[in-house]
Amino acid sequence: MKKPIASKIFDAGNGIFLIFLSFITLYPLWHEISLSLSSKAEALQGGFFFFPRGFTFQAYANVLSSDYIWVAYGNTIFVTVVGTLLSLLVTSSMAYPLAKRTLPWKNVWMTLIVFTMIFSGGMIPVYLVVKELSLLNTLWALILPNLVSAFNIIIVINFIRGIPEEIEESAMMDGANPIRIYFSIIIPLCKPVLATLALWIAVGLWNNFFAALIYLNDKALTTLPLLIRQIIAGQQLAEETGQLADSSTESVIAATILLSIIPILAVYPYLQKYFVKGVMLGSVKS
Amino acid sequence: MQKKWKLSTTVASMTILAVLASGCGGSNNTPNKGSNQASEDKTVTYKFLRNSGIAEYPADGGEARKVLTEAAANAGIKGVDFIAQQAPGEDYQTKLNLLASADDLPDFFDIDSMTLSRFVEQGLVQPIDKYLENAPHLMKLIPQYYWDQVTFDGKIYALPNGMRPEAFNSPNVTSVLVRQDWLDALNLKAPTTLDELHDVLRAFVSDDPDQNGKNDTLGLSGTKLSRYNSIFGAYGIIPSFWMERDGQIQKGFTLPETKQVLTLLQQWYKEGLIDPDFPVMETKQLNEKIINSKVGLFENDAFLVDPKANPTSEALQKATPASKLTMIAPPKGPDGKSGNPETNAVASAPLRALSVKAQNPDKLFRYLDWLVDDSEGGGFNLGLYGVEGTDYTFDKEKNLITQSTSYADLYKKGYNNPIRMAFIIDRRWTTEAVREGIETAQKNIISNALWKTVPAELDYPDLETKLWSEYFVKIVTGVWSIDKFDEFVQKYNQQGGKQIAEQANEEWKKMKK
Structure with missing residues (x-):
């Protein structure tokens, strides 16, 4: 079958357009990579970076030589992993009963949950609560206050409603109690939605700068976003006061950005397959 | 079956409420107040908070914390110890507000002029005039029009940065x-x-x-x-x-x-x-x-x-x-x-204010004054450049400081920043060319009639x-x-x-x- 000329032109145009589109989304990342590997003088010249100019690892050496970068990594990984797991557990166990039509006072519970979506206490009351709970200056201050999000609960409720009730009934006839059903049936079936939420929550916890800034004081508790901000501030200070460093602020910023996004980028592909599954589950099955 | 559901959920929700209630009630908040009547030499650990980003600064204060407190003790200011904490970025003032609302302000901290005027109104910071009476070096190195900007109702409420008398230390660069x-x-x-x-x-x-x-x-x-x-x-x-x-x-x-x-x-x-x-x-x-x-x-x-x-x-x-x-x-x-x-060094650099609850402020200010004293036994060079001979050399004739330890390593040892709770601009490390440039820049200055x-x-x-x-x-x-x-x-x-x-x-x- 021969394609008409117009269609060919359209395909070619389409291809070029899409390549251009992927280039402009990819270039910023590539720019940062090149910048982080460029020498100081070259990095400051600016302009387009298709390849590192004056190749050097100096910026990475600067960032990684900080004694606290590994402490910060450790703390951030702890907060992200523990926070995500706890958050998923609490969110799904809250959503499961609420997905049941037979739950007594269901509307009351739902109203209470939705209420938190619309109204919040504000920063100072939240801070005081965290303080009164003796969570200040602990990593738990980054995890517990925002453990459950009403929005996430609603998403999981909707997902669980899509699971046929017959599955649960058959399990119940085999003698499983609600707790058992929740752990052996609901959670495995919810994997797609939980993976999606895990990604949102993990990225949020990984990048959480503000909470770390206001709740943490001890250097030993420093997290990655906090330390990166400090490194950048230190570079800027050095520039303002005329102290010369070995690498430019620009490349150090680029290097820290890359170091902080690489772990999350590495997790992404493994979770992404559930995204696709999640969409299919919702759309194809009746 | 329905009944079972009802029962278990009711129990579950009751438990959650109970847990929440008990969690809120428990508060083990023991305020750690320094007693003023303690003898003068008793060690006071001052809590400093800086709006800075020195990632290298060690958690325990490093070598400098020991060296500085010992040198201060030799100069007659005994029993000073400090913890310097930092929070980077523009959100620092937010953190300060939260600390204030939780009644957790550190003893001595960085603050911008806008937040300062509010803190003064709310009575969160105290006037420092009477402590400055024992701080002749600070008074000498900080010009009067700087003090004017931190004066509220006739009282000085904060410590601005000062500068050394040489022309090349002028803030106008x-x-x-x-x-x-x-x-x-x-x-x-x-x-x-x-x-x-x-x-x-x-x-x-x-x-x-x-x-x-x-x-x-x-x-x-x-x-x-x-x-x-x-x-x-x-x-x-x-x-x-x-x-x-x-x-x-x-x-x-x-x-x-x-x-x-x-x-x-x-x-x-x-x-x-x-x-x-x-x-x-x-x-x-x-x-x-x-x-x-x-x-x-x-x-x-x-x-x-x-x-x-x-x-x-x-x-x-x-x-x-x-x-x-x-x-x-x-x-x-x-x-x-x-x-x-004219460059307003007061507006561009953080001020430092003293909490109303600060422990033994009198000693703190004697320590700060020692920190900017560049005579024999004073802490000026020690605080900024480390130990003479190891970290830097000073050429008296040329008035030139040559540093042999990089700033990154100085910070790692705990010197220079963030511990400079009283800071005097010192550019004795600059080359002749830069000094000439600054001298040119600061010659013709148009001043602002009102900085406030x-x-x-x-x-x-x-x-x-x-x-x-x-x-x-x-x-x-x-x-x-x-x-x-x-x-x-x-x-x-x-x-x-x-x-x-x-x-x-x-x-x-x-x-x-």
Whole structure:
């Protein structure tokens, strides 16, 4: 079958357009990579970076030589992993009963949950609560206050409603109690939605700068976003006061950005397959 | 089956509520108050909080914490210990507010002037006058007009940064920088007046100063925040400053001189002497233009004359080895006036305030005073540069400090920053070229009649940042004719400028007494 000329032109145009589109989304990342590997003088010249100019690892050496970068990594990984797991557990166990039509006072519970979506206490009351709970200056201050999000609960409720009730009934006839059903049936079936939420929550916890800034004081508790901000501030200070460093602020910023996004980028592909599954589950099955 | 559901969920929700309730009730908050009646030598651990980003600073304070406290003890200030904590970025003031609302303020902390005035109102910080009586070095190194800015109802509430007496330690380091090699290539002299500056700019733009055969050079450049203060200075004013006129003070940009300067700048812009990109440029873009030898003249800091003291000029030298930046005095105007704006070191650096609950403030201030004492046994050099001989050497004759330990390593040992809770600008490590540059920059200074921010300015913050910016850029670039300036003055006064001027004059008269 021969394609008409117009269609060919359209395909070619389409291809070029899409390549251009992927280039402009990819270039910023590539720019940062090149910048982080460029020498100081070259990095400051600016302009387009298709390849590192004056190749050097100096910026990475600067960032990684900080004694606290590994402490910060450790703390951030702890907060992200523990926070995500706890958050998923609490969110799904809250959503499961609420997905049941037979739950007594269901509307009351739902109203209470939705209420938190619309109204919040504000920063100072939240801070005081965290303080009164003796969570200040602990990593738990980054995890517990925002453990459950009403929005996430609603998403999981909707997902669980899509699971046929017959599955649960058959399990119940085999003698499983609600707790058992929740752990052996609901959670495995919810994997797609939980993976999606895990990604949102993990990225949020990984990048959480503000909470770390206001709740943490001890250097030993420093997290990655906090330390990166400090490194950048230190570079800027050095520039303002005329102290010369070995690498430019620009490349150090680029290097820290890359170091902080690489772990999350590495997790992404493994979770992404559930995204696709999640969409299919919702759309194809009746 | 339904019943089972009901029962288990009710039990579950009850349990959750119970857990929540018990969690809220328990509070093991034991305030740790220092007892004032304890003997003078008892060790007090002061809690400092800085708005800084020294990632290298060790959690335990490193070597410096021990060395400094011991040296202070030898000088007679016994029993001082400290914990220096930091929080980086602009959200620092938010953190401070939260600490204040939770009654958790550290003993001595960084603060900006706006937050300070609120803290004073709320009684969160205490006046430091009586402690300063025992701090002669601080009083000597911090000028009176700095103290004035942190004085509320006649009492001093914060410690500003000071500076050493040498001219090169002046906070005024900004003037006009020119590409000396371009001047040499075109056989021109450094401009001293506006007319000469005009000719130099024209030559830079049209006579191919970099001799690459391309018409790719610019004259005067700046960023979107540049107001070309040195050109205004040639008419004796600085747009954002309060200027004295007939026993009153007025904002510079409402004065008739501003119209003259705008006319001149508009003319220059039309002739192509000013970088047409300036209204949208950030510092980074300007630096790129400087490094790529596109710009011949701009306002910046004296550090740029030494490629070893500034990354931008270092990169410029790498890209064009023959390049040379020279700092020149601001150009003279038709009446022989000239000047750069006075730098307000109080506004640009954090202040330090003392919490009302601070432990033994008297000892703290004696320690801070020791920290800025540069005589034998004082802590000045020790705090900033580490141990003499190991970390630095001092050449008394040249008044030059040569550091052998890099700043990163100094920070790792715990020196310099963030522990400089009292800070005096010291540039004894700079080269001769930079010192000359700074001396040029600080010679012709136009001062601001009033530095204090009046309440009306906070009520109408857009007047200066938006309204003035818009008229400045649009008139200079020729979008609007110069006659629009009168409309600006009228609008400014109508939209709150009059109130600002009234309050400012009131403050100014109070200060003059």
